[in-house]
Amino acid sequence: MAEEEEEDAAPPPPPPAGIYAEERGLFQLLQNMLEELLIHKPDDPIEFMINHLKQNNDDAPRICVLGPPASGKTTVAMWLCKHFNAIRVSQETLLFKEVLMQTEEAKAYKERNQATVAALTPKPRAGSLRSLGQCHWIWKIPNALWANLIQERLSNVDCIKQGWILEGFPENQEQAWMLQSSGIFPRHVVMLYAPDTVLIERSGGKRLDPLTQEVFHTTFDWPSDPLVQQRLVKPEDLSEQEVSKKLLEYHRNFPDIFHIYQKVLKSINADQPSVDVLSKVLAFVQTRHRSAAPFTPxxxxxxxxxxxxxxxxxxxxxxxxxxxxxxxxxxxxxxxxxxxxxxxxxxxxxxxxxxxxxxxxxxxxxxxxxxxxxxxxxxxxxxxxxxxxxxxxxxxxxxxxxxxxxxxxxxxxxxxxxxxxxxxxxxxxxxxxxxxxxxxxxxxxxxxxxxxxxxxxxxxxxxxxxxxxxxxxxxxxxxxxxxxxxxxxxxxxxxxxxxxxxxxxxx
Incomplete structure (x- = not known):
């Protein structure tokens, strides 16, 4: 009887190894490290795993925000960056805000193509975005150079620790394959969509704040601050004809991108109030994909x-x-x-x-x-x-x-x-x-x-x-x-x- 009473008073046993590992995410951590080893194939796997653990980046967001012109990619990407304290990476930030090894090579394309662009493009109005030096030439940069720029930027410490939101890239199958060959695999791909008529209408009223890069609209999202209103500029290359061309190119490339990322992709209707769009985006990017880790209910x-x-x-x-x-x-x-x-x-x-x-x-x-x-x-x-x-x-x-x-x-x-x-x-x-x-x-x-x-x-x-x-x-x-x-x-x-x-x- 005394032995039974002692047993009843004894503290509960420690949790088994499986529960301990599950509660601390050890199964998922090991799976992530194995994936990274197979992707990067380092010469010294032990040192690579030590560095991986030091970076502590397994919960950092890795998100691509894609969609046709005027679908709200910039708005969604900037909002996600604020929410997760992540780094926004876009074509504009890579060329105008970053100092990367590949930046000079990219800007060399600017010099070689500037004369051609100037000859084919009407003279810009004062205060337009083109007067700031951002013009069609950014689309002429080869896919390989874009991939190298992105790989270099995402390998920086801030992107590794804080995570990244990649806006508007990849645009086609070749770019997606190049990202994969560089070891860049987004955990979530947000694909915005809306009817072409809506997108063309949005493009006409689109305005950009050159100071913050925030996007506004003359009808749907006009800033209340008069100072912000005064400095807004209209992107010069967003004529109805230009938007129609970009939409046609987007629709041609979309099926291939969807096929590559279909397991981590969610299409979200952008033709609804921005609050609803952002709510659906956040609900998706907070989901975790099923893993092969053991799980005991x-x-x-x-x-x-x-x-x-x-x-x-x-x-x-x-x-x-x-x-x-x-x-x-x-x-x-x-x-x-x-x-x-x-x-x-x-x-x-x-x-x-x-x-x-x-x-x-x-x-x-x-x-x-x-x-x-x-x-x-x-x-x-x-x-x-x-x-x-x-x-x-x-x-x-x-x-x-x-x-x-x-x-x-x-x-x-x-x-x-x-x-x-x-x-x-x-x-x-x-x-x-x-x-x-x-x-x-x-x-x-x-x-x-x-x-x-x-x-x-x-x-x-x-x-x-x-x-x-x-x-x-x-x-x-x-x-x-x-x-x-x-x-x-x-x-x-x-x-x-x-x-x-x-x-x-x-x-």
Missing amino acids: RILFLGPPGSGKSLQAALIAQKYDVINLCCGQLLKEAVADNTKLGELIKPYIDSGCPVPDKLVLKLLTARLSALDCLSKGWVLSGFPRDVEQGKQLQKAQINPNRVFFFHLPHESIMERLSQRRTDPVTGERYHITFRPAPTPEIQARLRQNPRDEEENIEKRLDIYYSNVKALEDFYQDAFYVNADQDPYVIFEFIESCIIKPLPYKKH
Whole structure:
């Protein structure tokens, strides 16, 4: 007996190696390093990996923002840079704001082509963008030189540590292949699109702030600051004819680019308010792509009575062979098995009083530390009921990697629970509306569990709603489930959240 008491008082064991590695991202880190080794093929792999770890850049954004003229690439790229504190890289920044080894070679093309451009282009108006020296010649630079400029810029320390947003590049298949051959692989490619008529209309009202490089529009996005208004210039090369030519070239090249980046690309409609565009872009670039890293599900279902947690837990357990644990059922099993812990729990179960957190936590810790839970994973419902219990789980090193809150209107909860009935002869469960008894004889002998009386349901709901806000704040990365829909629709949503990595969020 004394030995058993000592065992009960012992602290929980340390987390297994798999959980430790998963929580600290070691599997993903090793996968990233292996990818970098295969891409760069360094002569000294050990030294290369040491430098890779020192750079600590695995969470840095690597994003391409592509799209036709006037689709909003610059606006999206600059906004992403501010949000992630990343480095914006575009054709203009490479040629006019950077001092790179390849810059002089690129500018030599300017000198050789300037006479031709001047002969083919009307004289610019005063205050136009062409008067600042940015003209058609930038499009004449060879693809290989562009790729070299980008590779040189992205290899700088600021891009490695802070991440980069590559705007408007690549424009064609050859450029994309050159980036890949240089070891440049974006994690996310944002492809903006809009009808050509909209893009041509936008181009006519486009204005550029030469000081900040921000893009405005005479109709849709006019700056409120008079000083900014005065210095805005109209890009000279954005005539309707010129835009039409660029759109034609873009549509020719788009299918090849889409094919190359289709696994990391998302098309976003740019013909909507900028706030909506930026919201969709941010939601996409914060997603993480599925990896080959091992993953053991540790799932927590939280929600009011009658929200369908038990059904979804059973479906998940059946499909993914994880251990289905209901806190209330665990307590009853401990009592039925006459374990030492069960003897302590029995008086509370018999009297209908809540079982103390300390006893519940001992039971859960022992069950979740079992080999089947550690190797297969688990789905837990019915605990924690308040934030203090959640903290106790965390202290006991029971940390779910997916948390779901089920939301259901009050009327639906009452309808689901108050109309439940049980056949005392067979133990079969029925529902007055959704699953009525098949015969009048069975219907006559049905009984209602006292817990399902409306007064008792209201009490349980009051307890849940008084604690749920603090629990939602505690589990900040939780997913929210609309439980007032078909169970298999709910299951598909939950399943998609389990198999996908958690989104990356800026801290």
